[in-house]
Amino acid sequence: MISRSADEPGDVAPACRDSVARLLGDLRAGRREALDELFPLVYQELRELAHRQRSAWQGNDTLDTTALVHEAYLKLVDQRGATWETEAHFLAAAAKAIRHILINYARDRRAKKRGGGWQQVSLSGQGIDGASASPDPAWEDRVLALEEALQRLAGLSERQCRIVECRFFGGMTVEQTALALGLSTATVTRGWAMARAWLRRALGDTGSLARQE
């Protein structure tokens, strides 16, 4: 369980928290569709969090999506009634949101580069194509290749794709993933192992494919 931080949850609109609580309740009751409705709320919160706290994060390379998601969780979910399950469901929605954010950003960057007008400068004055934003010039291509592979995987095994979403984008543990998806931890472990191998093969990571045992 994520512990409550020293900071207060902040000024999230009560209606938004109510909606989140209701949708989490629906998820607990087995209405999977609620995840799709929860996702935009979490997405928006993640975005606003980043916006509000950007100065505090400047130059901090250790900030990652996991920290961001946990922050959003504390803000959007009333901790008093929260259970492990609630948290897992929330994280699954956040994982979906992170995936979307990543893809949108990557598509946007690729479009701008192709458009030839790649002069974007972030508000902090740093080029967003700078080292802190992306160590690899082809970052967006890699994100989009991953997304393409994931969509293919979803066609083969929706379950494995969901597992990847939780583990990869949401930084969720095996236990959290199992809770969120209603699977056993053994199934998650097995699915995750195969999905990793499958993705590696799909993404053509041939560099170390030769058996080296």
Place this chain on the structure above:
Amino acid sequence: MIGLHWDRLEVLLEQADEIPAAERAAFVERETAGDQDLRAELSTLLDASPGAAEYISRLRRELLGSGVEGMLHEVPRADELPDPWIGRMVSHYEISERIGGGGMGVIYRARDIRLGRTVALKFIAPEIRRDPEAQRRFLHEARAASALDHPNICTIHEVAETDDGRPYIVMAAYDGETLRERLRRGPMPEREALDFGEQIAGALAAAHQRGIVHRDVKPDNVFVTRDGVVKLLDFGLARTADSRMSGPDAVEGTVAYMSPEQATGQRADQRSDIWALGVILYEMLAGVRPFAADDPRVVIELILTRDPDLRLTRPDLAPGITDLVHRMLAKRPARRSAHAQEVLEALERCRLPAAPTALRLGGRRARALRAGAPGFALVILATVLALRTRATPERAPGRTGTGSVSHVLWVDDDSSNNATVIHQLRSRGVQVTTSLNTADALRQYDPAVHQLVISDMGRYEGANNEYVGRAGFELLEQLRARHDEVQLVFCTSTRAVAMNREEALASGALGVVDDCEEIVRLVGF
């Protein structure tokens, strides 16, 4: 090979992982005997497996590890995400853009490819969808409302479901804005407020007469077209969704117009709609809501306890208006105006008395006049006409009309609006020359022949057939520049009358009417 073998692949991969590398080839051979596809799949996955964990975590670090701040800064807002419905076909409707959304559902503009017309598609909110009973009621009531045929009720073409069972409503698409948007733009002239109130009351009267209660009358559900025609939206939604809606705007909107009986969970009936219209009238006239607070619970408290006094913010209003609004906001339904028709008639009575040379003759008023008392304004116009035409030195020969006007130049781009009236005038011996646009009217007008010009306000003009909202004014101005004595009456929509009346009279028009038939009485008096 995929579907069936996928689970098996998972298991085999896991087992192979626990077998010493030297024995794996034999294991694969044995387990996939006779299935070449499965064998190829398993072998390549086994090849990729060692180091896959490391590869994936490295990938994760590189793609997600840093730069999140910049990334989130650049991505679109949740409501700007590409909408999966855009470009899709739903039945024979091609969805082109999102034109509205919020608590009750999302609205898209779409093209009906069968009939070649533009429509609005409304998908209902998930809150309603999750409750099968609510969904059933919603469909039932939406279908009932679709039977309502009234100029102030949004036309519903069809209520249907997508292949995967999502209900949607196909409605007429209008150009304009909601009353909520109109209110945000600033204070509303009294005349416009009363006009909108009348139109809403008319819509409610028609619905109530058929036993249909709206239950969620609020500015977001009142659409005002560019011509000032009110269209009441969303019949049948309220009962099914009560106040549980997503998003702060939605909550705020619903509570503020809720009647005391609805706020206390009692049954809503037509008097609840009248309450809501009372709140809207108050808001349009005062510029603020009668029951306003940040916290919806406080709003409900105010609804139950506070007696708003419109006179405090608008001491200039006629007592008839403030009394009417207060009566609509009576806490006990029994003390409220019981019928929308009553409200409609009261609003008609509340209209400002006409200024000496002004005319404001609505259709309903006109009917009342025909039925009984002679109209004050009507008499004035007739008198003015008589006086002015008497002053005209030359009369056209052969006039047989009983009034002072024997020949009219009528300028309107759509003569179907007034074909009947023109016929009636002609049958009374008044000559009518018609003209479709300003340029033509200027050519045709002859002060020695036409005693009166009747013109619409906005019309399509020129080679490009562009809509010119002030075409009537332009005509008057140009006529006036050439013939100082020209006498012109604007005959235009109720909304245009309300908006343009002062300016029209200031610019020297003889009058402004919103009922073509009234012209018969004016001219053929």
